[in-house]
Amino acid sequence: MELLAASLEIIMRWDVIAALMIGAIGGVMVGGLPGVGAPVAIAIALPVTFALEPIVGLTALLGIYGSSMFGGAIPAILVNTPGTPVNALTTYDGFPMTQRGEARRALSLAYSASFFGALFSICALMLLAPVLAKVAPMFGAREIFLAAFLGILLVVITHRGQVLAAAMLACLGIFLQTIGIEATAYTQRYTFGQGWLQSGVDLIVVVLGLFAVSQALILFMDKDKSYKLPHVEKVGFRAQMKDLWLYKRIAAVGSSFGVFCGMIPGVGEFMSQFMSYSYAQRTSKTPEMFGKGNPEGIVASEAANNSVPAAAMIPLLALGIPGEELTAMMLAVFYVHNVIPGPQLFSGQMDFVLALYLCLLLLNIIVVTFLFFMSDTMMKVMLIPNRFLGMMILTFSLIGVYSLRNSLTDVAIASGFGVFGFILKRLEYPTSPIILGIVLGKLMEDRLRTAMARVREPLDFIADRPIAQILVVMIVTAIVIQMWTLLRARRDAAKPTQNEEDQNA
């Protein structure tokens, strides 16, 4: 009870509430704009939050992170274009429902399922908090190195069809973090005698380039899209919420997948919603209706992806390990304020951790209330033309890059990464492995150096360390499963298809 009171004291301030409102509503709007998304918005907002207190800055960023997926469902359902990539599965059933004249029902199901998923996730985490506080201190340098390595590995192998490209980009990210003067012997690495490279490559500058500047370039080089917005009738709050009751099983299972996948670094929203959607399809009485406007599909997808943000905060707060690019960006806010996430935070500043979860709870209440009453206004956000949006993103991104140090060099570096990100996006390659390579690469280097100082024999690394042993087993299992799946896919690809067999016959 004392803990709860202390947490409430942290968040019951006008600046925290203002950050919550701005983050929540801003996040919904950003999510509702196809072609922007949370990474772009967080990248732009990140340097601005450095001037704020950690709880205020993090609340604003959490607001954008947690609410963008709510907003992303709107264009997914109404115009068959996901607002954020994680809303892609919502288009499968959302848009056919709109075509049938059930746009309001589809939107209501998306909002209520998202709300349920988020609440489920927050409740699960509050219950798990005491366990985490006990487990987190058992993570030493070896365990954190192995967990970070597992994170990188999972980020790579979950990019199905792009594993080699993801591995290549993760290695590039790890290399980028080595540039500059290293912290132990103060020797220079890849500075080429240039003073501006001595302090290394700033994560914020890379993030702004890769996410914001590149997205502006993508929008500039693309044609404007015109959307015809369908009519959405108005119904009451209770009527919108009660439809979810019919699909409570799917919502609960989908949210569980979201919590599970969110806690594992590198897995996240995509895997959880694929698992949730395929579960819903397998157990449905009308599996043939999936992809043709089955409400179960919307519930499965939205409940799963909205239960991830809160769960993704676990490895970040308890171990200091971000699972994807958004939590990697949030880690930068912690470091700027000298709040070091990790076992000490979870065991020593539980009130701060609980305050963050309470903020997430409030955030979801604000967002769902806003959406139930303001959907019509939100729909109009989609009408902003693409290239005009590109101009807006570029103008905002300057604030982020230039306000850091008023450095033209920073802007030039961000522009370079902007062009690089533009190429990656054109080729449909992932950008998150670079960011995670930078963040986790540094963590791995530091922790391995610390850990190896006490290791004499290779096996000492995991001897008498049960968590390290579990992590090694998980790493080996992930590699074996990946190899086995690759071999199976190669074998299947080599088999002649039924058509080819018929032709040969």
Add this chain to the structure above:
Amino acid sequence: MRDDEMLQPEFFPEGRKPGEILFSALMILLGGILLAALPWQTSWIDGRGLAAQPRTWPALSLGGLILFSALHFGQRLKATRTPGRWKEGLAWILSVEYIAYYMAYVWAIPIIGYLPATALFCVLITIRVGYRGKAIWIALAFALFVVLVFKAGFNVKIPSGAIYDYAPESIRYTLIRYF
């Protein structure tokens, strides 16, 4: 094929997007040049273990970069080619035009001030991408909004323009502080 497999992308995508080979080749080249510079650009400290050597992680990451780029190159080489490699390469180069405007915008801020530079940038980019009429006024209003919120409101660290020094004394401070 199972339903859940149908939802996910192929392990070995059949088609090759224009520019993939070019990109992989450039990454191999970049990795090769950087790895060749390893002895000059990193140090080896005698008496230290491998994990504590400043050279270890650059070597590992660049080795990985070259290895995975080469594997990716080989894998994409086998895939069915979609023509348009050089057209795609040209699109990459053309994007630099907007970067030039962006750099010019940043360069202009300490000279003409944040508000005039932002207004010029927003309006000129809006015209460049093909909008006319009302859109230009909206771009101007957007520029004013950005400056008022971030410079005047949040007080973000953006330098004032040298041109403001020539403004009448009565409004000079306001211009420097808020615009």
